Amino acid sequence: MILKKELDMSRNEGLENLGSEERRHFLKMGLVVTGLFAGGTLLSLSSGARRVFASSGEFAEKYPYKPHYSMLIHVDRCIDCERCKKACAKTNHVPDYGYRTTILERDVSGALAGKREFVPVLCNHCNLPQCTRVCPTRATYKDPVNGIVQMNKSKCIGCLTCQMGCPYNARYFNEEQMAVDKCSFCWESRLSKGEALTACAEACPAGVRIFGDLSDPNDKVYRGIHQIEKTVWVLRPEAGTKPNIFYTRG
Amino acid sequence: MKNVTIICLLLAGVALVAGSATAGDHGGDIHFTRPVEAVLFSHDIHVDQLGFDCDSCHDGLFEYEAGAAEQNGDFTMESLYGGGYCGACHDGETAFASDTRCATCHEGVKGYNRALGKTETAASHH
Ligand code: SF4
Ligand code: SF4
Numbered sequence: 001m002i003l004k005k006e007l008d009m010s011r012n013e014g015l016e017n018l019g020s021e022e023r024r025h026f027l028k029m030g031l032v033v034t035g036l037f038a039g040g041t042l043l044s045l046s047s048g049a050r051r052v053f054a055s056s057g058e059f060a061e062k063y064p065y066k067p068h069y070s071m072l073i074h075v076d077r078c079i080d081c082e083r084c085k086k087a088c089a090k091t092n093h094v095p096d097y098g099y100r101t102t103i104l105e106r107d108v109s110g111a112l113a114g115k116r117e118f119v120p121v122l123c124n125h126c127n128l129p130q131c132t133r134v135c136p137t138r139a140t141y142k143d144p145v146n147g148i149v150q151m152n153k154s155k156c157i158g159c160l161t162c163q164m165g166c167p168y169n170a171r172y173f174n175e176e177q178m179a180v181d182k183c184s185f186c187w188e189s190r191l192s193k194g195e196a197l198t199a200c201a202e203a204c205p206a207g208v209r210i211f212g213d214l215s216d217p218n219d220k221v222y223r224g225i226h227q228i229e230k231t232v233w234v235l236r237p238e239a240g241t242k243p244n245i246f247y248t249r250g
Numbered sequence: 251m252k253n254v255t256i257i258c259l260l261l262a263g264v265a266l267v268a269g270s271a272t273a274g275d276h277g278g279d280i281h282f283t284r285p286v287e288a289v290l291f292s293h294d295i296h297v298d299q300l301g302f303d304c305d306s307c308h309d310g311l312f313e314y315e316a317g318a319a320e321q322n323g324d325f326t327m328e329s330l331y332g333g334g335y336c337g338a339c340h341d342g343e344t345a346f347a348s349d350t351r352c353a354t355c356h357e358g359v360k361g362y363n364r365a366l367g368k369t370e371t372a373a374s375h376h
Binding site: 079 | 286356358359
């Protein structure tokens with residue numbers, strides 16, 4: 001898997017190669033780019049909310065959705081027990097041959113974390129999703145209210161264009177439903193019924209997956225991402241889709 | 251000492267029968283699968299490389315029989331933080347603390363399936 005291979009490299013390569021547009025995007029969100037890893041695959045960000053915006057209220061308005069669902073993943077806490085994946089499969093009827101979320105594994109030598117690191121991945125519910133742009137029938141779309149990237153399965157013709165367009169390998173073809181399936185942050189199965197957490201976040205015994213509302217300064221996700229001096233990054237920022245899944249350590 | 255050696259050999263036998271050990275004059279690799287899948291304890295590292303003897307752990311902390319600890323209700327991270335099981339040494343002083351470097355011991359579902367010789371595709375079918 002390309003993503004996995006790219007994750008194997010994590011040397012800071014400096015900021016010279018980072019486009020100014022990319023930098024501006026993260027700055028708008030109150031995050032200052034501090035390092036660029038693996039040719040832009042991993043982007044490290046450090047919270048500069050206080051520097052960029054006068055008040056957190058003003059800052060919150062920069063997030064386009066309400067709630068703006070997001071997940072912060074404490075990657076060094078993951079032990080690959082895969083309870084998240086199992087809970088997801090059970091909750092959302094995901095067959096064995098597919099996944100809505102999975103765990104990648106990479107070798108890290110010399111790092112404090114030990115010799116391996118497990119990296120949970122799922123749909124990034126991108127702000128500029130490539131998948132919705134290329135879908136010929138608009139079967140996949142971004143919810144204008146909460147930003148969740150959804151599937152209207154009755155419109156899906158199974159052409160898999162969205163799957164090819166997605167830089168995060170977040171879609172699979174569900175043979176039973178004869179449509180593409182993907183993570184919906186458990187909208188149908190949980191959030192729309194009043195649950196606060198996705199099945200994966202609830203099932204995790206290690207506090208890896210922090211799920212919440214990035215537009216709410218009192219939310220755990222917001223606070224986790226905007227901690228001063230904390231390094232936070234996203235996967236494959238060079239794809240330009242403005243992902244909403246953030247990663248950190250500690 | 252002779253008795254201890256014999257017990258260790260027996261242990262190796264038991265663990266092999268349980269399908270979770272490689273050969274050696276100790277318990278080999280022990281894969282704990284509860285409460286989470288999975289944690290790898292290496293006798294190679296602890297006995298051969300670090301030089302601990304059987305009594306270091308098998309004198310109150312762990313039974314000789316592989317899998318016995320997992321039957322106990324208190325085989326949890328909380329117990330480790332309180333100095334039980336691995337936490338007797340993995341307390342941040344003798345060895346790195348149990349609430350750090352998670353993936354050093356946690357091999358995960360992936361590591362366990364590799365040890366069982368399962369492929370990734372087969373691993374997801376269970
Ligand atoms: S449940 Fe948590 S610790 Fe287990 S694999 Fe998933 S994210 Fe990692
Ligand atoms: S991660 Fe892939 S499927 Fe999810 S919104 Fe982004 S492009 Fe679409």
